[in-house]
Amino acid sequence: MxxxxxxxxxxxxxxxxxxxxxxxxxxxxxxxxxxxxxxxxxxxxxxxxxxxxxxxxxxxxxxxxxxxxxWNLLHPDVIAWRGRGADAPAQLRELTRLREAVEPAAAELAAEHADPDQLAALHDAVERMRAAAAAGDVAAFAAADAAFHALTVTASGSAVLAQLLGTLEAALRSRYAHELPVFGAAGTRSLEQHAALASALAQRDGQLAADITRRIVRETGERLGAHDAG
Incomplete structure (x- = not known):
């Protein structure tokens, strides 16, 4: 550096x-x-x-x-800096809301626009998540998870959403910065949801893909306390 x-x-x-x-x-x-x-x-x-x-x-x-x-609150560096300070909880709530708004839309578009190579890469990312979970390798699981979500945004074919990719990846990294168990029952459910999302995209079912993505983000937010009570 x-x-x-x-x-x-x-x-x-x-x-x-x-x-x-x-x-x-x-x-x-x-x-x-x-x-x-x-x-x-x-x-x-x-x-x-x-x-x-x-x-x-x-x-x-x-x-x-x-x-x-x-401040440019969507810049990955700013997100990382705020994520290590007192603003971290508020930022996590804001980023979770952003993911809930953006990622389902990206998934719906990806169901229409993803090419065969991108669909294969999504399934590969799920398999890497599965292997990392079996090995208890948090770093490998996080990398495969980030790759999966980045692929979904890229496969949407939207230039506007693509410009938010760095922000969304930083938001996802902020999820792993918190001391929250990655594996166990919740981790197994998350893995199953990612596999279901990959299948929905392969089946070109945009509505199902959007619904699954929304559940993935919302449930992660709930586990992190990123949703206000009620």
Missing amino acids: SRRAALVGQLGAAIAQHELVPGAVLDPEAIAARHGVSRTVVREALRTLETLGLVTARQRVGTVVQPVAA
Whole structure:
């Protein structure tokens, strides 16, 4: 990892986790000294953070931390930074709602547009999930799960939904960042649902695919406490 990327991660996390509060003016010289990097690296890092909406440069003031409303909350890096701070529960609820809105629509479209190679890849992802579950390999299960959902979005053929793919993958990763058992009865049910979804897509049943996807996301959200009571 480059020094610029490392500094972006450190400052981004500090802002996203409210260690640096909105309105705070960042001192490039102090940042350079604290992190042992050049002023050039600091300037490049701050420009990157500005593209994410976390800071803004103001004449005669300097670089100022922006309020949450200005942040690119759909960017994977911002999602990751917020997911390690006090905003994690609220973000999880928001991302679960986003997944509930987007992924069923993607599945319905995928039932119509998926090509044979994509359908085969979906079944392969299910088999990799199954093998990982049998081996108790959480990392392999998470990777296969992420691949399955990414394939569904890609197979939708929607350029608009494809632009949300990074956001959806980050949302899925946030699910595994919580200390929630992956396997057991709930994991078995999730695996069965993914297999059923792959079959529905192969059968070109868009309504069934959307319904199954909605259940997968909702039940995961309920297990994570990402749905409000009632």
